[in-house]
Amino acid sequence: MLRVVGGAELPPVVEGATQPFVGVTTDGIPIAGLSELRDAGAPTASAAEAATSFLNCLSVSLRGSGQLPLDAAEWRMWINAFLTFPEYGLLLQELSHDEREAALNVIRTSISSIGFERVREVMRLNGVLGELTGGYSDTLTEFCYRFTVFGDPSPEEPWGWQLQGHHLALNCVFVAGQAVLTPMFLGVELGGEELFAEHQRRARELMNSLTSNQRDRALLHGSMLTAELPPQLAGIVDGRHRAGAGRDNLVLPYEGLAGASLTPGQRELLAALTDPYLDTLPEEPRAHRRRQVLRHLDATRLAWIGPWAEGTPFYYRVHSPVLLVEYDNHAGIFLDNDEPEPFHVHTIVRTPNGGDYGKDLLRRHYAHEHATE
Numbered sequence: 001m002l003r004v005v006g007g008a009e010l011p012p013v014v015e016g017a018t019q020p021f022v023g024v025t026t027d028g029i030p031i032a033g034l035s036e037l038r039d040a041g042a043p044t045a046s047a048a049e050a051a052t053s054f055l056n057c058l059s060v061s062l063r064g065s066g067q068l069p070l071d072a073a074e075w076r077m078w079i080n081a082f083l084t085f086p087e088y089g090l091l092l093q094e095l096s097h098d099e100r101e102a103a104l105n106v107i108r109t110s111i112s113s114i115g116f117e118r119v120r121e122v123m124r125l126n127g128v129l130g131e132l133t134g135g136y137s138d139t140l141t142e143f144c145y146r147f148t149v150f151g152d153p154s155p156e157e158p159w160g161w162q163l164q165g166h167h168l169a170l171n172c173v174f175v176a177g178q179a180v181l182t183p184m185f186l187g188v189e190l191g192g193e194e195l196f197a198e199h200q201r202r203a204r205e206l207m208n209s210l211t212s213n214q215r216d217r218a219l220l221h222g223s224m225l226t227a228e229l230p231p232q233l234a235g236i237v238d239g240r241h242r243a244g245a246g247r248d249n250l251v252l253p254y255e256g257l258a259g260a261s262l263t264p265g266q267r268e269l270l271a272a273l274t275d276p277y278l279d280t281l282p283e284e285p286r287a288h289r290r291r292q293v294l295r296h297l298d299a300t301r302l303a304w305i306g307p308w309a310e311g312t313p314f315y316y317r318v319h320s321p322v323l324l325v326e327y328d329n330h331a332g333i334f335l336d337n338d339e340p341e342p343f344h345v346h347t348i349v350r351t352p353n354g355g356d357y358g359k360d361l362l363r364r365h366y367a368h369e370h371a372t373e
Helices: 013-017 044-056 060-066 097-110 113-133 197-209 212-218 264-278 283-295 356-371
Strands: 145-150 159-165 168-175 178-180 184-188 219-221 301-305 315-319 324-330 341-350
Touching (some): 044 097, 044 168, 060 145, 113 168, 113 184, 168 356, 197 324, 197 341, 212 301, 264 283
Antiparallel strands (some): 168 178, 168 184, 324 341
């Protein structure tokens, strides 16, 4: 059976975008000195070339809609559900085949091959969901996603792009040889066990490695059933995740089991759990990002909700000064499961302490440029 749940309260996207950007923090005050201006081997030149080709293939009117200033407020106005604010960017399904392929090539050139295939599979499965439900052509199609270029594509100067739509929000900014791909939201309402198999498997492996005492510290709630969770963790839209759309300035204290209390083997499993959330980055930026994560592994916390046996739904969060990832299973929106199931997956990646949208790097870049003038 199929259903659509209406009347659910959607995230405060517009309200959040109008607030001065702080970033995700544990107490409202960003930790300074976590990022550094250094060339991490991002594909800045090839991505800029692809973006320039995309913009050049557009008509004047389309280009006016598809390109916004780097500091436009719209960059923070993404959502993984239905739009509740004025549309911006170019809808891929309304572009010609060549225009759409040029847009997809910007994404392909900017991220890893495994990341691109995962993004495209999210899009394809969205179309499959539309075919299964027999409607919703305004949302459930393969190319019902909006693409926007922010700033002027350049091998040297900062710029970026955004792809957003149902179960998908990918923000990419290039700054000083680095690529930042957060905030990132990837999910599906069907096929999640296959597409996010590594996200699930590595999490279960880590939980199975823990002692009972360690599990007690990691476990926030032992059940995923709606009736057995606090109301704030049982909503139909956000479910258990905290750092979704409209939550750029989220204050989220650390919870759960600290990396410092793990054995060396468990620490390796914790680090490995973050890998599927970093593999959308190209090879060199991914290695740079993983080194950042490893430097803060002692301060990293694992928080868990629900069981962890294979085939069961669960939620987990890995939270450190430089990385926040969330995995959550959800109840049905278009399908009729009243409780969370493993096939409906939401994943979120954030760079805490001002790193989302490359904001901290941009601040450092412009400060450095002014200092050398």
